Amino acid sequence: MQQIPVSLLTLVAGVAITIVSIWVGQNHNLLPVQASQQAPLVDGFFSIMVSIATALFLVVEGTILIFLVQFRRRRGDDTDGVDVEGNFPLEIFWTAIPSLIVLILGIYSVDVFQQMGGFEPGSHPHLPHTHSKAHAAQMSGSAIAATLSDASAIESEKIAPASLPEIGIGANPQQLGKPADLVVNVTGMQFAWLFNYPESGVSTGELHVPVGADVQLNLSATDVIHSFWVPQFRLKQDAIPGIPTELRFVATKPGTYPVVCAELCGGYHGSMRSQVVVQTPEEFKNWLQENLIANQQELKEAVAVNPTNLSTSEFLAPYTRNLGINPETLKKLVKSR
């Protein structure tokens, strides 16, 4: 039985591999721009895994190459190799080291996930006010109705807690227990995203958020499963028919980033794309104002005919007309709620 070989050569190789691996982990440039508070957490974790993986890759592949050259059969040699059936200390060594690595990665991933807010979906403070605002849209038409009449807001409040999202990425530890600065209801449908701002009643086809604000997306789907993904945010959560989910984040870098559907949803799944525009708070306020005015002109028409007497699809029609949503889609949307 041999000892684990420790020679000067392996020491030098070990140091070299360590340096190279750490360098690769810090300079791989494999990931896109970081644009959310969670992105640096994910990237930091990934970089550590890249370093470890590079080291293991170099050691194993290097060993294979060295062995292939060193122990190739020479011409005319028909004898067998050396009779070695195992080496218990070595086997313990290469069982223990990976065990240790995955143990550390496991603990670290729990920590990262906790900082990302992965354990806190649905942990909103139980203030009736935020409730009705945040979750009113879980019922058809009520999101916009909430801004119009107190009666419907109270009505939605009663039902809201049942549809609280408890799945997804919630508040990060700093925001824990605080309501989100901005709530957006996101609806996925074949093959588009619909963004609704319950506090102002604005509905759009692309997401606008102010930089630095704590944003909560309440995700739902009308027909099949979709998945809301912004690569630059490093965040993804499925929008599932019948199961509310949420995604809470703070955008950290102004810019325009793609919103990608990441769950197969039909023939045009690949074209189900939108964008998220991260703006300064002033820009966002202006954008919201513009859309509010555009919406309100139609809103007045709706009020004139007394919205409480309208069916949900009739009520929603003016808001969705400009979004390229046809009546069929809308009917499905209403029905599935």
Added chain:
Amino acid sequence: MTQVELPRNTPPEDNRPGIQVAAHTAPKVWKWYDYFTFNVDHKVIGIQYLVTAFVFYLIGGLMAVAIRAELATPDSDLLDPNLYNAFMTNHGTIMIFLWIVPSAIGGFGNYLVPLMIGARDMAFPKLNAIAFWLNPPAGALLLGSFFFGGSQSGWTAYPPLSLVTANTAQTMWILAIVLVGTSSILGSVNFVVTILKMKVPSMKWDQLPLFCWAMLATSVLALLSTPVLAAGLVLLLFDLNFGTSFFKPDAGGNVVIYQHLFWFYSHPAVYLMILPIFGIMSEVIPVHARKPIFGYKAIAYSSLAICVVGLFVWVHHMFTSGTPGWMRMFFTISTLIVAVPTGVKIFGWVATLWGGKIRFTSAMLFAIGLLSMFVMGGLSGVTMGTAPFDVHVHDTYYVVGHFHYVLFGGSVFGIYAGIYHWFPKVTGRMLNETWGRVHFILTFIGTNLTFLPMHELGLQGMPRRVAMYDPQFITLNQICTFGAYLLGISVIPFTINIIWSWVAGQKAGDNPWRALTLEWTTSSPPTIENWEVLPVVTHGPYDYGKNGHSTVLETGETAIPVN
């Protein structure tokens, strides 16, 4: 004492009357048409599995080429998007259920297990034949489904999408999977009983070839997990056709339950596709490196460990789905643990190379290719197994790159290694080594060209299962497409080599690799009941270089001692 002795005076075992009857009525050798019939010989069934699976490999491969041709440009300009999805769905389904699983388990398992343990056939020969003959109708159903648009909801068939697209094709798809699932269950029962009960009495448990250990673990895993898939799919079938609403959210159903049922089988399915391949690796590497396997017990037990832990990792496919945080964390940790027994195997094979006399035969080249690429697939797998990072890369090309490294770079390379290694035994003729090397080089370069850039595509933001994509990804996609064409071409020299060598290859003799496992102690191809007289095991399956002896030359009848 290190050679295989054939005790000519021992009468054949006659405690299995069914098989004995067959011995009297069956012909001496099978005619070509016997391979197209309901035949109970495990070797015929093994060849039936392998050849059928290879035909489906070519069909699935053509679908892959069509997919990659579509993805050469960002727009959907070659295929109709729904046909694209049908190709994508059936490419995955065929490669998993009609190529890798039947060739690795049904093909190599049936052919080799009885030969390796010194049995004359499997425990239940008729059941074995029934299990095989469930496969052709399943394949026909899948191909036939294209007349109805083809199943388009991915091989995962998540509802509600699977409930609202191409209903007839989806129903045919479900029936096909239930058929191959049933085949898998029947085959697994057979393997478990055969390995536990039918090895020659002279073979001790620590002399059981590692391929048989791997098959045992595979079969147990298939028995535990396949019924769950069948249950999930039958519920889906009822939702589709009989008005139930298990998975219809607007009628109170729950779509996430389906995902649990599906992945409870389909993650272990990954191990069904790789454990037999690990077994092949453990056979091929010692023979061609002329070295005892390093850490026999560790490799045998790690198969069983993967079998057990592999049952508790399925939710890592659902980290972005309807799963709460604690569940994501639990399954992150269990997933990471699987890396340990897998690593034990990899390190064991690398250590087997140490001190060997490595012969770079085509079989060995593919085994080494597997070793080098599985490391890559394993490492990317660990990164994805952690929920915080998977939230970014789930359902992206990073995943596609990863699982093709383990399933193509792993399983398919292993199947190739196995074919080059056992072809002389199966046919009595050698494959052409030069063309084998050409095949290896093309496949190795093609694999890395096709699947390595996919990791970067996924990290940068390209989702999987798309027919159209953001133009910023065009360069990497074209590299992938070029690699896929190369892979398509690489099959040509292999196919010609197989056909030509089967007919006119150089005669192999009984034991061309001078290997020590029992299948090499009989003639090539083996006689119908495998041995006239059952062999007696006098040494371990990997005793190369033992006690100063060199190598057994021919069938153990003559051995050349070193001194």
